[in-house]
Amino acid sequence: MPPTTIPSTEDADTDTEFDAFFIDDAFERPSLPVLSATATVHPRCCLALSAPLLAHLQILLPCSPDIILSIGSGYGLLEAHLISAGLCVIGIEVLPSPNRCLPPTHHRTVSGTRFLHPLAGQAKAWLFVYPRRVGLVQEYMNIFGTGGVQKVIWMGPQMDWDEHKACFAGNWDVDVRGADEVGGKAWDLIAVATQRHTEPA
Numbered sequence: 095m096p097p098t099t100i101p102s103t104e105d106a107d108t109d110t111e112f113d114a115f116f117i118d119d120a121f122e123r124p125s126l127p128v129l130s131a132t133a134t135v136h137p138r139c140c141l142a143l144s145a146p147l148l149a150h151l152q153i154l155l156p157c158s159p160d161i162i163l164s165i166g167s168g169y170g171l172l173e174a175h176l177i178s179a180g181l182c183v184i185g186i187e188v189l190p191s192p193n194r195c196l197p198p199t200h201h202r203t204v205s206g207t208r209f210l211h212p213l214a215g216q217a218k219a220w221l222f223v224y225p226r227r228v229g230l231v232q233e234y235m236n237i238f239g240t241g242g243v244q245k246v247i248w249m250g251p252q253m254d255w256d257e258h259k260a261c262f263a264g265n266w267d268v269d270v271r272g273a274d275e276v277g278g279k280a281w282d283l284i285a286v287a288t289q290r291h292t293e294p295a
């Protein structure tokens with residue numbers, strides 16, 4: 095499998111591959127909590143996590159070197175687990191970032207909650223985990239949704255889905271299920287939106 099090459103960006107502190115290596119090397123990786131067989135709420139993640147849920151996400155998400163963008167990654171706990179499992183996840187956060195778990199090579203920032211990160215145009219999949227603002231999901235879909243992204247996974251409280259589902263209208267097939275069906279808590283929902291491919295006429 096070819097090594098993952100993550101494009102550097104202006105806001106990253108990593109201008110060269112050497113810098114990226116050096117900074118990543120200096121980053122003190124926190125030890126990740128071991129995920130149990132049943133969903134548990136961890137202090138650093140809104141979504142309740144479990145080993146089965148992580149395994150389910152690994153099946154849904156594209157393999158490295160395809161880029162997966164997690165938009166609003168917070169502390170980065172879920173994302174760090176996915177990286178440990180071999181996926182190429184990059185967490186996007188607003189400055190000053192609350193990130194604690196992601197190395198600089200796997201973390202990018204934007205200047206404010208209204209900003210979008212252009213790496214979305216190069217990612218094969220996006221994650222929105224407990225997004226606060228529907229407008230953020232909608233803006234990403236409007237601006238980058240017709241690019242290379244094939245899959246968008248939305249995970250959040252069941253009660254928030256009603257206002258978010260309209261973001262996936264149009265050219266998307268959406269599979270919605272309770273998170274408890276795949277290793278999460280019953281109050282959470284997982285929606286997997288897959289870009290519909292239309293055959294040329």
Ligand SMILES: C[S@@+](CC[C@H](N)C(=O)[O-])C[C@H]1O[C@@H](n2cnc3c(N)ncnc32)[C@H](O)[C@@H]1O
Binds near residue numbers: 140168207226230
């Ligand atoms: C409710 S928190 C969820 C954090 C994390 N996904 C979790 O499950 O713990 C929503 C996050 O979205 C981030 N956010 C808001 N607007 C954003 C934007 N435009 N780009 C990236 N992140 C954003 C916030 O800073 C916040 O950390």
